[in-house]
Amino acid sequence: MSKTAEQTPTEEMEHPVSPYLRMDRIPHIWCPTCGIGTVVRCYADALEHTGVDLDKLVIVSGIGCTGRVAGYMKLDAFHTTHGRAIPFATGLKLGRSELLVTVFSGDGDLVGIGGNHFIHAARRNIDMLVILVNNFIYGMTGGQNAPTTPTTARTSTMPFGNFERPFNLPHLAESCGATYVARWTSLHVRRLTKSFREAIDRKGFRFVEVISPCATLYARLNKLGTGFNLMRFYHDNAVIDHNADTRDLDINFQDKIICGKFVDKERPTYSEMMHEHYRKTLGDKFVPTPEEGGMIRDTEEKPVSKGKKPAKSRKSKASVSKSGKK
Amino acid sequence: MWLNAVKYWRKPLDFDELTIPHGVVHIIVDRCKGCGFCVEYCPKDVLEMSEEFNAKGYHPPKVVKEGECVNCNLCEMICPEFAIFSTNASDNGSGTQSK
Numbered sequence: 086m087s088k089t090a091e092q093t094p095t096e097e098m099e100h101p102v103s104p105y106l107r108m109d110r111i112p113h114i115w116c117p118t119c120g121i122g123t124v125v126r127c128y129a130d131a132l133e134h135t136g137v138d139l140d141k142l143v144i145v146s147g148i149g150c151t152g153r154v155a156g157y158m159k160l161d162a163f164h165t166t167h168g169r170a171i172p173f174a175t176g177l178k179l180g181r182s183e184l185l186v187t188v189f190s191g192d193g194d195l196v197g198i199g200g201n202h203f204i205h206a207a208r209r210n211i212d213m214l215v216i217l218v219n220n221f222i223y224g225m226t227g228g229q230n231a232p233t234t235p236t237t238a239r240t241s242t243m244p245f246g247n248f249e250r251p252f253n254l255p256h257l258a259e260s261c262g263a264t265y266v267a268r269w270t271s272l273h274v275r276r277l278t279k280s281f282r283e284a285i286d287r288k289g290f291r292f293v294e295v296i297s298p299c300a301t302l303y304a305r306l307n308k309l310g311t312g313f314n315l316m317r318f319y320h321d322n323a324v325i326d327h328n329a330d331t332r333d334l335d336i337n338f339q340d341k342i343i344c345g346k347f348v349d350k351e352r353p354t355y356s357e358m359m360h361e362h363y364r365k366t367l368g369d370k371f372v373p374t375p376e377e378g379g380m381i382r383d384t385e386e387k388p389v390s391k392g393k394k395p396a397k398s399r400k401s402k403a404s405v406s407k408s409g410k411k
Numbered sequence: 412m413w414l415n416a417v418k419y420w421r422k423p424l425d426f427d428e429l430t431i432p433h434g435v436v437h438i439i440v441d442r443c444k445g446c447g448f449c450v451e452y453c454p455k456d457v458l459e460m461s462e463e464f465n466a467k468g469y470h471p472p473k474v475v476k477e478g479e480c481v482n483c484n485l486c487e488m489i490c491p492e493f494a495i496f497s498t499n500a501s502d503n504g505s506g507t508q509s510k
Binding site for chain 2: 098100101102103106111112113115116117118119120121122123126127130272274275278311312313316317
């Protein structure tokens with residue numbers, strides 16, 4: 086950064102998104118014309134405009150191109166094992182109910198490897214925002230067939246074209262019980278930002294699918310040009326229909342993509358149901374997790390002083406080992 | 412009804428008070444990967460791909476219509492590399508850094 090700042094006067098100014106990113110890791114590894122960077126910019130803009138407390142915000146990612154978002158955003162971020170972003174986020178939400186938990190991952194990670202977790206998190210209506218960047222393919226591992234690859238599209242494991250039926254993700258999410266379901270492409274930057282803003286304010290399992298171009302694998306294997314051509318394709322073929330039935334939202338190969346906000350309803354979340362149920366059955370014996378966060382025992386003074394000691398010993402051990410190595 | 416409304420459409424009451432915003436485009440040249448999204452989707456066609464190369468060997472965009480930018484921020488939102496942004500021309504300089 087400091088080197089570029091010296092070269093030209095316009096580069097002295099910081100990009101407006103830089104407070105939300107770990108700028109020492111930028112430029113990122115995503116390919117030219119990949120759409121994930123756009124989605125990250127829209128998410129950062131939504132955070133800026135909703136005024137969320139960034140100390141109470143957690144972002145959880147799985148593995149994959151989109152899984153790297155957790156590493157690039159300057160938030161409390163967790164980069165988990167493949168497909169297990171949602172179970173990790175579930176535990177986080179149950180343990181620290183005051184946090185706003187966002188799961189930011191790809192299609193292969195969330196509905197391929199971790200498909201079962203996705204279904205059950207939506208069924209239980211766990212209070213989390215799931216942003217799924219759908220590029221129709223396993224990008225990072227070399228273009229394998231994903232559960233979202235449209236029929237007849239070529240992938241590296243289906244060189245003669247895919248013959249499987251892909252997932253219709255908004256329908257899957259709605260039928261499992263999600264409270265907010267939307268789909269946009271990475272071209273719809275304003276609507277996507279608005280959708281993120283709405284979803285941040287809602288409760289329950291919120292699901293936003295973002296169709297994003299994959300230039301290096303999906304477009305190349307299917308001879309569709311680059312991500313630039315895919316963006317033009319979205320421009321010509323994306324249809325906005327907020328009242329569409331989610332059963333009709335299948336994406337066929339190079340066919341129209343129906344976008345919009347399909348579901349926006351209220352349902353009691355997992356924590357609310359749990360608290361209500363235990364209050365009924367256990368009565369006074371039930372001690373709920375405090376809303377302001379943390380476990381009740383942590384607020385007492387004694388464990389804090391205990392917690393400091395091992396930290397010191399850890400430091401001293403580390404210094405010893407370092408000096409020993411030298 | 413609707414056609415009449417188009418035919419005899421009136422000027423907004425605060426028409427004289429409205430001003431078109433002016434923006435200044437800032438391009439972080441060495442971060443660009445030359446995807447061309449900003450050039451394609453700029454509503455005022457302010458940008459164009461340049462002939463020159465940046466440090467990575469891509470062609471970054473350049474501003475060809477200075478002063479036509481309306482500070483809509485579309486290039487900033489659509490750029491996947493966080494390499495372009497626009498600021499309001501009137502408060503150009505250090506004041507925009509904190510945003």
